[in-house]
Amino acid sequence: GEEEAASEEGGDEKLVIGFSQVGAESEWRTANTKSIQNAITDAGHELKFSDAQQKQENQIKAIRSFITQKVDAIVFSPVVETGFETVLQEAKDAGIPIFLADRAVDVEDDSLWATFLGSDFVEEGRKAGNWLVEEMKDVEGPVNIVELQGTVGSAPANDRKEGFEEVVSADDKFKIIKSQTGDFTRAKGKEVMEAFLKSEGDNIDVLYAHNDDMAIGAIQAIEEYGLKPGEDIIIIGVDAVKGAFEAMADGKMNVTIECNPLFGPQLVDLIEAHFAGETLDKRIAVEESMYTMDQAEELLPTRQY
Ligand code: AHR
Numbered sequence: 001g002e003e004e005a006a007s008e009e010g011g012d013e014k015l016v017i018g019f020s021q022v023g024a025e026s027e028w029r030t031a032n033t034k035s036i037q038n039a040i041t042d043a044g045h046e047l048k049f050s051d052a053q054q055k056q057e058n059q060i061k062a063i064r065s066f067i068t069q070k071v072d073a074i075v076f077s078p079v080v081e082t083g084f085e086t087v088l089q090e091a092k093d094a095g096i097p098i099f100l101a102d103r104a105v106d107v108e109d110d111s112l113w114a115t116f117l118g119s120d121f122v123e124e125g126r127k128a129g130n131w132l133v134e135e136m137k138d139v140e141g142p143v144n145i146v147e148l149q150g151t152v153g154s155a156p157a158n159d160r161k162e163g164f165e166e167v168v169s170a171d172d173k174f175k176i177i178k179s180q181t182g183d184f185t186r187a188k189g190k191e192v193m194e195a196f197l198k199s200e201g202d203n204i205d206v207l208y209a210h211n212d213d214m215a216i217g218a219i220q221a222i223e224e225y226g227l228k229p230g231e232d233i234i235i236i237g238v239d240a241v242k243g244a245f246e247a248m249a250d251g252k253m254n255v256t257i258e259c260n261p262l263f264g265p266q267l268v269d270l271i272e273a274h275f276a277g278e279t280l281d282k283r284i285a286v287e288e289s290m291y292t293m294d295q296a297e298e299l300l301p302t303r304q305y
Contacts, residue, residue, distance in 0.1 A: 015045045015275065018066030019075040022103070023054040025151075025184045026213040027241040031305035032102060032261035036075060039264030043272070054079055054151060054183070060087045067094045073271055075099045076113075080153035081106040088112040097274060101267055103155040115280040117267050119259045119288060121156045125163020127257045127290050128208060128236050132174070133167060135234065135254070141173025143205050146196045148182040148189050148218060150210035156259075157181070160210045160238060177203070182214040189214030193221035201225075204233055212237040212244035212256055219252050230254055230293070240291055242303050248296035258288035261305055 050062035150157030215237035
């Protein structure tokens with residue numbers, strides 16, 4: 001348990017860390033899983049890993065199993081924001097600190113987690129909106145936007161929608177004509193884009209996808225439909241994964257907003273600081289940027305994920 005580990009000297013103790021990950025839905029997620037797994041084991045700690053396959057009930061089971069196994073700490077990337085009170089309370093009662101990674105939970109009692117390290121998803125949505133406003137400043141409109149949302153109820157889907165809408169709603173030439181979930185996957189992104197094209201066709205000016213994988217799936221759908229992604233339809237994604245840089249270098253995607261998954265080492269530093277007795281900030285943001293088509297070729301070889 002926590003006390004036992006903390007009583008050993010100086011924060012150098014080997015911890016047993018349970019990691020409940022969302023799934024393997026995107027390039028981003030794969031990079032994030034590796035970054036966290038490697039950081040834990042490279043620091044000499046023991047890792048217990050569980051992939052929830054994007055299902056909340058699997059995460060609740062995984063956390064309960066970590067509690068039964070008496071891990072020292074739990075790293076938790078919640079698939080959706082709500083519905084985790086009970087299990088987080090169980091971890092608290094067992095004296096096991098929770099380190100929220102990447103995604104937030106929506107619970108009243110913030111003593112249920114030690115810290116939350118992740119990106120500012122609302123800000124990412126705003127960046128996407130601001131880029132579009134600037135790109136379209138000389139266009140009279142209407143500008144018809146279709147939106148591919150992330151997993152229903154997840155923090156990045158809720159927040160990226162909110163931040164984007166906040167910006168584009170200031171000018172009523174921007175119209176979000178369709179908005180549906182593609183569950184953060186390429187396959188669903190393609191499928192839902194096909195449906196958008198079927199009902200709206202040439203009417204679509206812009207695709208805003210909550211992640212690059214869905215944008216990449218949609219690009220395929222647009223090409224199969226006979227339109228040019230990046231030209232006939234402006235493509236905006238989030239994450240800045242390699243696949244997006246490749247699409248941008250090919251002229252098929254216009255911009256990607258960075259969401260950096262490589263925070264494993266920073267996360268392990270926080271866990272160790274906690275066990276060394278430090279009080280952590282409740283909210284720690286990951287720093288990030290955004291990249292456009294004209295930068296893609298130059299930056300592609302240096303991208304780490
Ligand atoms: O929570 C982060 C989001 O989850 C990433 O942007 C997306 O690709 C992933 O599936």
